[in-house]
Amino acid sequence: MFAPETWALFRETRHRGALPGFDGEGWAGSRANGLYIRIQVKVENAATIQAKFETVGCLATIATCEALLRWVLAEPGCAPTAGELDARLGGLPEARKFCLEMALHALQKAHEAARNQ
Numbered sequence: 001m002f003a004p005e006t007w008a009l010f011r012e013t014r015h016r017g018a019l020p021g022f023d024g025e026g027w028a029g030s031r032a033n034g035l036y037i038r039i040q041v042k043v044e045n046a047a048t049i050q051a052k053f054e055t056v057g058c059l060a061t062i063a064t065c066e067a068l069l070r071w072v073l074a075e076p077g078c079a080p081t082a083g084e085l086d087a088r089l090g091g092l093p094e095a096r097k098f099c100l101e102m103a104l105h106a107l108q109k110a111h112e113a114a115r116n117q
Contacts, residue, residue: 002059003090009063015070016062019052023117026109028102031056037065039106043114047076053106060096063089064103072107080104 002010022040029036035057042050051073053065067088071080082100086092092099 001093002063003092005088005090006060006063006092009066009070009089010059013062013066015052015066015073016054017052018054019050022050022052022110024110024112024114026106026111026113028106028109029057035061035102037061037102037106039065039069039103039110041107041110041114043111048072048111049076051107051110053103057099058096060089060092061099061102064092064099065106068103068107 019040019042023043025038025040027036027038037053037055039051039053041048051069053069055061055065064085068080068085072078082104085100
């Protein structure tokens with residue numbers, strides 16, 4: 001059901017948890033609905049230099065958040081799309097593609113909050 005890339009990201013999560021002293025925080029989903037993503041970022045010179053996520057979600061949500069944060073930290077200034085992120089995950093099942101949009105939304109909100117600080 002899940003690609004090897006997705007499983008590897010799920011098993012080797014490095015960016016899960018809270019980020020002390022973050023500059024911006026973004027949310028997607030809702031705790032009340034049981035599925036949410038929170039992304040916190042530290043930004044320097046308009047580039048994300050640190051990021052962490054917390055989620056209550058499935059394997060796809062965790063792997064998606066991990067893939068996204070690895071990408072934006074490795075390539076400052078990049079603007080990933082859902083399709084590109086999906087490709088890095090080896091392709092999520094159709095029923096889990098909403099995780100891509102949720103993670104991108106949370107990151108966008110975190111960056112907006114950091115800019116407005």
